[in-house]
Amino acid sequence: MDLRRSAQDVLRCDLCETPVPPMYCDICHIHLCKACVGEHLSEFAKEHKIVPFEKRGSSTKCLNHSSKICELYCEQCDIPICVQCTSSTEHQGHTFVYIVNILEKQNAAVQRDLQELERFIFPKYQEISSNIPVQKANLNKSLQKVASDISKHGEEMHREIDVIIKKLKSDLDEMASKYLTVLNKHEDDIKHMLSDITQTTADVRKLVNSDDVGLVSAYKSRNAEFRKLPPKLTVTLPSFSPQKTDKHQMFEQFGSLSELSIEIEEHNYTLRTEHSTPERSLIDVPQIITEINTDYTYAATVCCRSDEDIWIRCNGNILRLYNLQRGLLKSIKTRSNHCAADFAVTRSGDLVYTDAQNRSVNIVKNKEIQTVITLLGWIPCGVCSTSSGDLLVAMHNDDWETRSKVVRYSGSTEIQSIQFNENGKALYSSDGCTQYISENRNLDICVSDFGAYAVVVVNQAGKLRFTYKGHPSTTKVSFYPGGITTDSRSRILIADSDKNRIHILDQDGQFLRYIDNCGLREPIGLCVDSRDNLFVAESETCKKNTTTPSSEHYPPEKYLIDVPHIIKEIKTDFQYAENVSCLNDEDIWIHGNDNILILYNLQRGLLKSIQTKSGNRADDVAVTRSGDLVYTDKTNRTVNIVKNKDIQTVITLQGWRPCGVCSTSCGEILVAMYNNDWKTPSKVVRYSDFTEKQSIQYNDNGQALYSLGYYFKYISENKNLDICVSDWKASAVVVVNQAGQFRFTYTGLPSSTKKPFDPFGITTDSQSHILIADLDNHGIHIVDRDGHFLRFIDNCHLEEPFGLCVDTNDNLFVADKKTYKVKKIQYY
Template sequence: MDPRHSAQDVLRCDVCDTPVPPLHCDFCQTNLCKACVGEHMLDFSKKHQLVPFQDRGSTPNYPNCSEHVKELCKVYCEQCDVSVCIYCLSTQNHQNHNLVDILSIIERKMKHLQRDLEELDKFIHPKYKEIASNIPVQKAELSKNSQKLTTAIDKQGEVWHREIDTIITNLKSNVEEMESKHLPFLNKQENEITRSISEIEQTIAELKKLLDSNDVSLVSTYRSRIDEFRRLPPKLKVSLPNFTPQKINTEQLDKQFGLLSPFSITTEEYGYSLKTSEAGSSPLKPLLDEPRIISTIQTQDKYLKSVTCYSDEEIWMCYSNKIMHLYNLRGELVKSVQTKSGNVSHDIAVTKSGDLVYTDYEDRTVNIVKNTQIQTVIRLQGWIPWGICSTSFGDLLVVMNSDDEKQSKVVRYFGSTEKQSIQYDDKGQPLYSFGNIKYISENRNLDICVSDYRASAVVVVNQTGKLRFTYTGPPSTTKRLFDPYGITTDSQGRILTADINNHCIHILDQDGQFLRYIDNCHLQFPWGLCVDTRDNLFVAEYLTGKVKEIQYYM
């Protein structure tokens, strides 16, 4: 065994192995004895900061400014999402921006790292292991069932003797073929889960390393993969075939010998939500007592309707006209796209691959913008598309009304293929009103959330289309009738919807409980909503043409 890795060994100099090094370089994360200090400090390619070993980690390692390379960045601009030095502050680029001590940002980031680590280590990783452990059980059941089928076929074959030998051989072959087709699905999922477990374990190790580091550059560039890992792999729901013996009829030997039901494989999503009681020391992000405006984007046009995040720095917007605009957070117009038909776009979304999709209710189409080309992916007959969103699995959810406005439904598409239609509850009653203004969003637990203006309600169903709850406003309120328009969800599973005529936002938890209003940010006819990966809320004001970026969590 290498003595440097012995559990009984003491700390050593990282250069020469001398025990109990008295010094530590905070910038290089290196333990040093006195003899090795000189050589270490002569490495002028790096910054160094020597401290007594017991004081290691006490020196902030500020990053160098990208514009003024010799200056250290000790301030962070929240609007531009960038660290800045004292010379940057003297320019006009960050005038009137929200500037904070970079160490407070790192402290917030460290808390986020700790939450990610705890959720991965205590909940997500064990859940993956649990799912993986079920695969061998399914394999055993598959083998056992195949043997059971073979035995039943043999028993029936003894009755039928030679004249049915050919039938027996064919059915055995079918069983073997089913098993050979079924097994790759299980093997494939096992391999994918094993790979994900490996990535999670690697992420856990990296997070632990970051939490022990004081390297501001490394920590500030951390990008969380927690949302990716929260999406648990689908559970294979196997419908195993059965063998059904029949009475002998010599005129119909093939049919009378027995029917082997076809095998089938479907997927059942686990869904994943972390309850506060489960999280222990890693609760949901608390809400601010007073939400605050971080920045305001003044667009070129009024009658602003929908917004969707292209990235944390750029926002797509659509208006009551044929043009859709992409703005950055500095209020600069980056790109404009005209609808294919020249009609008004009603709603917009960004797919997992980063493409813009929009609904054209006059043309009854859903269209996707790829670079400079616009393709029609869905063309409806007898239905008009309204709200649209892209799901965590890459599907499109479209809420639509019939031409006669007597029916409404939500349809899930993969590409141009319809996969699911959601229209009625368990009692056969319509889930949605027959009005035209509806918007849609998928929550992190895969619930489907629809804001239904005519019904004055938010209707939430689970991924199978079963009604979970209907929200019609808080139990007691002095405000006017609830008028929901835009709707979105955040990384904590909260549901946010714009109450356009009450000039406020409602925040609900994922079970439909009212949490609070955002009514202190001088909102005027809020219509469209979206959140970025940092859970900053973007609110589109219909009449002013403004998009306000709001922080509502701590």
């Protein structure tokens, strides 16, 4: 037996025997000390995944590529995948996210559920349970008083009324028995629920710190079930009403007990908690994910049954269920053979639809159709299912003069009617035009009223909150609202079929943006899935589009000022200034023609100087998300990171030399590099944790994207995740998307410059504008995200602009090579 591996020995590094190694390779399943990590990673023959010892086993191997780790997650297929899987036909056109983000999201959901169970749901049930003994005490006290009143009145009637007294007391006892039976059952139900909640809380608590991907992924929340509080008992206890004594009419005059009244009041609300859903902001450019061609004359309404299955309604009497991958699943004909006016999916997954012709609301269970509501004098149009399981139905009157209304139903019973505001004015139009309806996350009721050219929003109690009649800047243009839906952030989305666009509002009616870039043709029906993907039914094209309006931050729109101007100048000690990178809005890194990297503060001047590790000059610099400086050294083929004053070599290349570098929004590193042989086209490589995960070199036709050999190539990631490379040799800026697919090339605008385009430094701003230094033409090009020229900055005394960066306020920093200055320029 190897004593070094015996139970008495401590855990040791598998390469050097150092005790208690803190790292672990999840691929090779070996323990490593920090000193041996580099040596292990140098084994290029296979892939490695180094994680802290505590996180061992957290990586998942790809089922299709056994040597690869699943670093990504396919949102359409709902499975972990490796980088190699992304290029397969099986996942073509799908959306990928990092698996660590999925784990973080699931862990966050588990944590939120645990907090909700412990802080809100369980205490609320305890409160309700503790109130039942009080009700029992009040029952005895109240009934004793009634019994006393009966006895006192009975004494006045003497023996003639003894029989009556006994009869009434017997009735009273029977009522008490009935009420006590109901209370006992109610108490038993609540205690059962408390037991369920306690067990669920214990199960969720176990998952909070679990690294088991299988268990965490399989977790299903029961909080929605528990948020619906138990019914409230409202009891009207009997009272005694004495009558004047009349010997001949003793029984009639003595009095009687009122009936025992026990009402079970269902909570028409769900327990509200303080936590909210994870922040999801709007992306710059919504994009179409999927299109479904229907066989309808036009597609009118769409409703999500799940993230993969959707119901679609048209102008006929057929309702169809589609799966995004497999196509048509089933078709159902309406019960009356009339066209459905609108439909929705209930919490239990059943389809409910309105039939204007026979004034009914119907529910589809499997293939059986039941009529659950039949109206008299009113015609139903829009319908939605609420978070509490009620139905909201928008309806208009037969006479076309009475104002429309919204009615809430619990089952088939009307429990609320919304028609007028607090001043008695009608909330909705009266001309029988189409009205769609949706309940928001904050329980507001949102109605798209075509006849009023408005969206009307009331709260859960039916009180008016606001009316939206289109964007304020377009008040002279008619607003024709169609379908309406809401998302996880309580944003309201409205189809504007006349203008071929979607309006997005916040929960208070403030306009956020339009979606008008997805080629929409008369959008009518809308719905969103659990991931906030938007489904749009188009009446003209008979298509259903899936678009993604939410993900990254969507900044407020800015406009370029007429005359950019210099805010500040920093004179450096370099022979010339080459590159600049913002650490924050006040501190900037600068490097020039030597081996010194300098950090400047705009107010206090020089903060510190650092010499490169090799003594060679740096080729490019960038600041990571964590605030560390990363630089390239082409002479010894390395990428290095500066932490405080310590410099670590994190990437060493073989056969390639790095030039441009940038840090991405997700914390990865993009490196532009050229080959030693000067014959192989240059490429861009993406590194995650300093491990290569993507290489970008050719377009879809096999043609090289970048020039050959060592020439200046600077790189920047845009806000929309495009990768922008300034290629000096090619006299061009080459832009590809996140997947490496070619988008466009910008070669300058001949009319704006006297000499050929001479691109060097490149950066991007909050508006996804691309800024390129043009050294020979002494200025800065500004291009939009699609490569369209916007303007040329040539008025700030720039002599040889080289390096560029922008701060969080979109102030531009320019390293001017010839004047060895850095200039801070305002251009918004």
